[in-house]
Amino acid sequence: MNHQPELLAPAGSWEALVAAVQNGADAVYLGGKMFNARQSASNFDQEELARAVEYAHIRGVKIYVTVNILLANHELEEAMGFLHFLHNIGVDAAILQDLGLAKLAREVIPELSIHSSTQMTVHNLPGVQLMQETGFDRIVLAREMELEEIAIIKGETGADLEAFVHGALCICYSGQCLMSSMIGGRSGNRGKCAQPCRLQYQLVDQRGKTLVPADIGEYLLSPRDINTSAHINKLVAAGINSFKIEGRMKRPEYVATVIRTYRNLIDRALAEGQSFKVQEDEARDLAQIFNRDFSPGYFLGNPGKELMSFKRPNNRGIRLGRVKGYNRQTKLVEVMLEEPLRIGDGIEVWVTEGGRSGIEVNSILLKGKQIDFAPAGSLVGLAIPGKIKPGDRVFKTNDASLMELARETYSSARETKKLPLHFHIRARVGEPLYMKVADDTGLTVEGYSEEVGQEAQKRPITEEFLREQLDRLGNTPFSLGGLKADLEGKVMVPMREINELRRKVLAELEQKRLRGRKKPGVAQHLAERRIRGALKELEMDRASNYSEPLLSVNVTDLTSLEAAVSYGADMVYFGGESYRSKGLITEQDIKAGAEFCQKNGASLVLSSSRIMNDQQLSKFIGLLNQVRDFPLAGVLVGNLGLLKILRDFTDKPVVADFSLNVFNSATLHYLKALGVSRATLSPELTMKQVQELARTSPLPLEVLVQGAVPMMTSKYCPVGSILGGLAPGKKCGGPCHKQKCGLKDRMGLVFPLEVDQNCHMHLFNAKDLCMIEDVFTLAQVSGVLRIEAKKEDHGYVAKAVNHYRQALARFKYGHKDDYKDREAKEDLEELSNSGLTKGHFFRGVV
Structure with a gap:
């Protein structure tokens, strides 16, 4: 063992903070009332934050405060003031997502330590290096990283690395999910995720035929919880500095139990070395307090279907036993116990008919006598409502003794940790x-x-x-x-x-x-002067406005590229990302596409995937080397690692994709300093916010105006896992080749699904974005209007490009024609099976 990892606990309330500290956490992360990614938690006001720092620091525990959401321009000043407050009360670090806020934080309050949130989607070596250059003292890695990758990054950079080791797992790469935002207006990037991934879906083909047998389950996007308790030695060996427990929305009893258990596990693992094993009671406590079943996540490789909890999205507890029968005399259900049971425990029966039947146990009958406790191996009578049948499984979802033990650690005046x-x-x-x-x-x-x-x-x-x-x-x-x-x-x-x-x-x-x-504080007047100066600088460097905006199209096949150019696209994104349903794009395809564009007065920008591990990055750079002499007009970049590489690798223009979450002027300045020549704005911005950014932007801007917006990018693929048989030790059979699928929700909406060349799953909105009626407004503020058509065929591309080309022509000559716009919209609506949406342009997420 080469280092002592930090045990980092979540706290969504004061009780959870006390539970974390008293049960052995080395550090606690929590949120204020604003600017944090768990707005549904109780969180801490400023007085409570100061009190929390004092409480923790006296006991030798660090406090990290989450400021991990995207910020609009009008919020930057208040957010920087909040960071100043955090520094002055002695917070050990702030956890940030917004690239612009990180830039400003280093300028305005350099005394404050900052950590990059997992919401920044840092998942490769150059991404970590870029975050180090930006001034982050710690990088919270994407949950999808494998231990081998982490070890290499640690060896190359020496970075302070943090990783989630236990708790709920997002199915999408954090920071790349727009599902809750686009469906219900509750943005994960703003701390308001409604977790639509935990709902029921059916995997269907293009004709709507269900592809997954009913017995597999319907929760096709609901992963199991991470549990790395058995692999602590491997995590330490990989160089992870901080073991992070997920759970700011969880009860303090959960925090107490998980932290107590991991504290014991880490200490024992460091002491015992290779002989370390998780004890039976430790495993039981972790399962009992909350589980959706467990997996080690992606640390040991892609587990495929073993990552998922297909049959239920919530706590399943631990198996208590099976129903043996029904006693007509006592009118009680007879259960053979495999675990102890006591009064106050919560149980749930997975009934054959009707789903689940759950109760709190208030009566136990054993051999004709009422008792308070029954040991494992007992046949007991329980009053359970519902259609219970012999063979039904019974689970203990709440253990009264475990809860009481946990509660004692944070509710008693006596301290547990001394x-x-x-x-x-x-x-x-x-x-x-x-x-x-x-x-x-x-x-x-x-x-x-x-x-x-x-x-x-x-x-x-x-x-x-x-x-x-x-x-x-x-x-x-x-x-x-x-x-x-x-x-x-x-x-x-x-x-x-x-x-x-x-x-x-x-x-x-x-x-x-x-x-x-406590570090020396920064005087209020000095902080305010720094903040004013930083904000003023954002307004001083403005890009020249484009009077004639361009039309770009993002495609993944050569025929669609030719259709786009033929019908008037000025620019096409193509070549670096392929979808398996269409076949892989070759170097010859890129050459043919570039020459076709050049011949017809258009330009080709090499596209790239937003998720690229180090091997995939290397492969992409190899591709770029092969096609560098083609007439390419630049590279579309969607992840921080590639952005870092291209800054030193090529002189071709770099276009920042919307996956970099450009939400404010400070982020635009950050990207410009890294050599970006144009930035695509977040699709979560409103029309008003786009207009405000355009007035002070140091870069030309691009906005999405048409097409199915990608809502989710995931290392998990339901097609490969369910249909292809991907599992530990088993390779995927490749059912995604030449096949298009989708996920149908309970309302009948189908969300199209594609698999890229790196086996990442992309889930698209069921409704197409369509801003054809607002081209006049957008064309005044944006240098490029983009049609997202990566999953579409050439027919869709031809029609969409034609309508937007005509709308831009009308804009050029100042001829606004509402009738033609409506006519175009009706025509475009026929291209989308589920209708059209204007996304967040007129509703927003702030």
Whole structure:
């Protein structure tokens, strides 16, 4: 073992914070009332944040505050003020998602440590390097990374790396999910995800035929929880610095149980080395407190269908036993217990008919007697409603004893976690009692009693007496670690004096511990001056406005490229991302496409995937080398790692894709400094926000105006996992080749699905974005209007490009024609099976 990893706990409430600290967390991450990705948690107001820092720091625990959402321009000033506040109260780090806020944070409050959120989708070596250059002190990796990849990155960069090791898993790469946002207006990038991935879906083909047998389950996007308890040694060996537990929305009992268990596991793993194993009671506690079944996530490779909880999206508890029958005399269901059961436990029966039947146990009958507790192996009678049948499985979803144990750690005034102190006591007749205390960090405090020692008539002070008294540290966070007693003669000091001196010394030690953790604050007037200066700079560097906007199209086949150019596209994105339903794009296809564009007065920009591990990045750079002499007009970049590479690799223009989450002017400035020549705005912005950004943008802007917006990119593929048989030790059979599929929801909407050349699944909105009626408005503020048509055929592309070309021609000559716009919209609506949407242009997520 080469290092001691940090155990990082979640806290969505004060009780959860106390539970985390008292059960052994080294650090806690939590959110304020604003700007954090768990808006549904209780969270902490400013007074509570300051109190939380004091509470944690006295006990040697760090506090990280999440400021991990995308920010609109009008929020930047307040967000920077919040970062200033966090620094001044002594927060150990802020966790950020927004690239623009990170840029400003380094300028405005460089004294504050910042961590890059998993929402930044950092998933390759150059991405980590870029975040280091940007000023991040820690990088929270994408959950999809494998241990081998992490170890290489650690070796190459020495970066402080954090990874989620237990808890809920997002099915999409964090920061790349628009599903909740596009369906219901609740954006994951704004902390309001409604978790539509936990709902029921059917995998269907192009004709709407269901492809998945009913017995597999309907929760096709609902993953199991991560549980790496059995692999702690491997995680440490990979170089992960911080083991992060997911769960800011979870109850404090969950936090207490999981942190207590992982604290014991980590300590034992470091001590035992290769002989380390998870004990049965530890595994049971982790499963009992909450599970959707478990998997190690992607750490050991892509688990395929073993990643998923197809049959239920919520807590399943642990198996309690099976129904044996129904006792007509007692009118109770008879259950053979495989685990203990007591009054107050929660149970659920997976009934053959009707789904689930759950109750809190308030009566247990064993051999005709009412009891409070039944051991495993008992046949008990329980009052369970519903159509219960023999053979039905019974699960314990709530263990009253486990909950009580957890609750005691955060509800009791007595502290569970104690910091050992070393006392030095000197007592002499005629002198004040001297007390010196030292903590494990080397801090010391000393003091003297008010009264002097007296000659003892009966019971002089002894070392045993002092040890007994000093060990009564009660509700303090300290314990007696050692005692040096320097006693001369038969001396006596009143007990009240000893207790009062101990109280004063410990109070001073607490303050000293706080002062030792706190960095020098930044004066309010200085912070405000820095903030004003940074915001003013954002307005000084403006790009020239384009009077004649261009029309771009994103395609994945050569025929569609030719259709786009033939019907008037100025620019085509093509070549670096293929969909298996259409076949892989070759170097010859790129050459033919580039020459066709050049011949017809259009330009070709090489597209790329938004998710690329280091091997895939290397392959893409190889492709770029092969086609660099073709007439290419640039590269479309959708991830931070590729952005870092291209800055030093090519002089071709770089276009930032919408997956980089451009939400404010500061992000535009950040991208310009990295060599980006044009930026595609986030599809979550409103028309008003687009207009505001355009007025001060240092870069030409691009906006999506037509097509099925990609809502999700995932390393998990339902087609390969369910139909292709992908699982640990089993390769995918490749059913995605030449086949188009979709996910149908409970309302009958079908969300198209494609699989790219790297086996990433892309899920698209059921409704097509269509802004044909608003071309006049957008053309005034955006240099490029884009049609997203990667999954479409040449017929769709031809019709869409033709309508937008005509709308832009009308704009050029100032001829607004509402009738033609409506006519075009009706024609475009025929291309979408589920109708059209204007996305967030007129509703937004802020």
